Amino acid sequence: MRILVTGGAGFIGSHLVRGLIQSGHHSVVNLDALKYSGNLANLADLAGHPQYTFVHADIGDRQAVHAALQTHRIEGISKCAAETHVDRSILDPGAFARTDVVGTGILLEEARQAGVQRFLQVSTDEVYGSLAPGAPAFTEEHPFEPNSPYSASKAASDHLVRAWHHTYGLPVLTTNCSNN
Numbered sequence: 001m002r003i004l005v006t007g008g009a010g011f012i013g014s015h016l017v018r019g020l021i022q023s024g025h026h027s028v029v030n031l032d033a034l035k036y037s038g039n040l041a042n043l044a045d046l047a048g049h050p051q052y053t054f055v056h057a058d059i060g061d062r063q064a065v066h067a068a069l070q071t072h073r074i075e076g077i078s079k080c081a082a083e084t085h086v087d088r089s090i091l092d093p094g095a096f097a098r099t100d101v102v103g104t105g106i107l108l109e110e111a112r113q114a115g116v117q118r119f120l121q122v123s124t125d126e127v128y129g130s131l132a133p134g135a136p137a138f139t140e141e142h143p144f145e146p147n148s149p150y151s152a153s154k155a156a157s158d159h160l161v162r163a164w165h166h167t168y169g170l171p172v173l174t175t176n177c178s179n180n
Contacts, residue, residue: 001025003078004031010084013078016122030052030055031081032054032055040054076117076120077120081099082153084150090148096150096153104121109164116170119171123154123158126148127155127158
């Protein structure tokens with residue numbers, strides 16, 4: 001499968017890119033804006049690998065996303081790209097809305113138009129709110145109760161993914177990871 005991993009130079013994304021390449025079954029295009037959390041040194045061992053391509057772009061750039069999907073005939077997307085960390089979201093909530101909400105919407109619509117076969121949304125457990133000391137872990141049945149601009153932007157992103165699935169039939173999967 002030809003897979004686009006957005007945010008592939010970040011912590012989660014770089015491990016995903018490497019795992020996909022090492023499986024020997026996929027070619028990977030890593031689309032990353034290389035902001036504060038993206039670092040190509042995380043993937044230095046893949047430089048020059050025939051199944052790996054890096055594209056320096058932001059998911060909020062519709063033309064760049066469109067070009068990447070068309071040029072590389074992308075079949076699947078793993079969306080790891082996101083603004084992260086609660087403290088940063090308090091200082092600059094607009095950046096979180098632009099990337100996590102608007103960027104997700106652009107990526108979803110371009111994926112739909114390109115006929116992408118699978119869209120994996122890598123989210124966070126913080127969309128469920130805060131756990132009290134001693135409380136049981138969240139499950140997928142918990143309601144969303146975001147408590148920061150970060151978790152609210154991720155919750156909005158998750159809702160967009162769900163909406164593209166229900167409205168347009170885009171095949172999606174959302175993960176709500178914890179403590180990566």
